[in-house]
Amino acid sequence: MNLYLDIVGGISGDMMLSSLLGLGLNYDRFIEVMSTLSISDEFEIKLSQASKGAIGGNKVNVILNEDAPFVHRNLSDIITIIDTSGISSRAKYMARKIFTVLAQSEAKVHLSNIEDVHFHEVGAVDSIVDIIGAAVLLDMLDIENIYCSEIPLGSGFTWSQHGKIPLPAPATLNLLEDMQVRLTNIKAETVTPTGAAILKGLNAKYTSNLSMKIKKTSIGCGSKDFDIPNILRAILFEPNDYYIREKLVVLSCNLDDITGELMGNAMDELFDAGALDVWFSPIMMKKSRPAYKLEVLSSMHQKEAISRVIFEQTTTLGIREQIIDRKSLKRKIRYQKTELGSIRIKEAYLGGKIINKKAEFEDLKALAKKRSVAVRSIDIK
Numbered sequence: 001m002n003l004y005l006d007i008v009g010g011i012s013g014d015m016m017l018s019s020l021l022g023l024g025l026n027y028d029r030f031i032e033v034m035s036t037l038s039i040s041d042e043f044e045i046k047l048s049q050a051s052k053g054a055i056g057g058n059k060v061n062v063i064l065n066e067d068a069p070f071v072h073r074n075l076s077d078i079i080t081i082i083d084t085s086g087i088s089s090r091a092k093y094m095a096r097k098i099f100t101v102l103a104q105s106e107a108k109v110h111l112s113n114i115e116d117v118h119f120h121e122v123g124a125v126d127s128i129v130d131i132i133g134a135a136v137l138l139d140m141l142d143i144e145n146i147y148c149s150e151i152p153l154g155s156g157f158t159w160s161q162h163g164k165i166p167l168p169a170p171a172t173l174n175l176l177e178d179m180q181v182r183l184t185n186i187k188a189e190t191v192t193p194t195g196a197a198i199l200k201g202l203n204a205k206y207t208s209n210l211s212m213k214i215k216k217t218s219i220g221c222g223s224k225d226f227d228i229p230n231i232l233r234a235i236l237f238e239p240n241d242y243y244i245r246e247k248l249v250v251l252s253c254n255l256d257d258i259t260g261e262l263m264g265n266a267m268d269e270l271f272d273a274g275a276l277d278v279w280f281s282p283i284m285m286k287k288s289r290p291a292y293k294l295e296v297l298s299s300m301h302q303k304e305a306i307s308r309v310i311f312e313q314t315t316t317l318g319i320r321e322q323i324i325d326r327k328s329l330k331r332k333i334r335y336q337k338t339e340l341g342s343i344r345i346k347e348a349y350l351g352g353k354i355i356n357k358k359a360e361f362e363d364l365k366a367l368a369k370k371r372s373v374a375v376r377s378i379d380i381k
Contacts, residue, residue: 013130
């Protein structure tokens with residue numbers, strides 16, 4: 001199943017929970033899973049109905065136990081809460097990813113190391129519940145891909161643990177780099193760091209052109225009142241096509257003065273920057289000079305960031321751009337237990353039928369190293 005987020009008035013952690021809980025899930029089962037967190041005695045989740053303007057929807061409130069002491073938690077503390085919980089392996093992976101990108105953003109804002117970041121507002125119990133809860137719900141819904149509309153940004157100032165800060169908050173802006181945003185005249189925070197981290201950590205893709213079969217819709221209400229409805233609409237859908245169709249860009253350049261070491265490093269940096277694929281091909285240039293052609297496959301919204309990496313990490317003075325249409329199979333990641341531990345399995349579908357599946361090699365390699373065995377000895381049947 002796929003999810004489209006129509007970010008009408010903004011997005012926050014509680015708005016994400018509110019919208020997801022209206023998509024037909026078993027609420028009691030969700031509460032049962034969340035009760036496995038080691039901090040479960042510090043909070044209670046309440047689901048109610050609310051209205052923003054003439055539009056009604058869900059409203060989630062995370063009620064904190066007033067007797068619980070406030071604890072400044074860093075990334076390691078939160079990862080421990082995630083890993084020792086009873087949530088699924090896939091939900092743990094998503095929650096860790098969201099908190100990691102959030103920690104990286106906070107570290108950049110405060111010029112500190114990622115492990116030295118004390119999250120303050122976003123490390124408080126309610127934000128931990130919002131992020132882990134979102135991961136649990138997305139796993140329960142079996143979401144394969146997340147798409148979103150433009151992200152509306154407000155302006156003005158707000159107060160934080162560090163004093164008065166501008167809106168959007170600096171951490172939020174860092175997280176929204178390379179994403180499609182829209183400036184508005186709303187004088188308030190429309191996108192919280194938690195909401196931005198969920199979009200970034202789960203690789204939500206902007207689109208304004210989707211052909212879909214809608215299965216269910218839901219509305220999550222925010223806490224504030226704007227001139228427009230402060231809501232987040234969640235749409236559960238299946239694509240109308242057997243294939244995923246999207247516009248991508250191929251960035252290419254010819255290199256006749258670069259070393260093998262620099263080529264390998266450039267490839268690593270390009271993948272880290274979000275490239276979908278990177279490859280080098282041997283070519284012959286003018287004056288019979290042996291050279292290489294670098295080609296990078298990128299999404300449209302990341303092409304500028306990818307171009308910067310090419311200029312920074314190679315010797316080229318120019319980059320060619322070719323817009324292409326790609327048709328690809330639907331893919332799904334599931335977790336499978338082996339005698340040595342859990343690994344991710346990538347499955348490819350054609351018309352609802354699995355036609356290919358393969359274990360993620362990095363997971364196999366990590367297990368093999370941990371257990372001091374050969375990769376090929378791991379049985380995944």
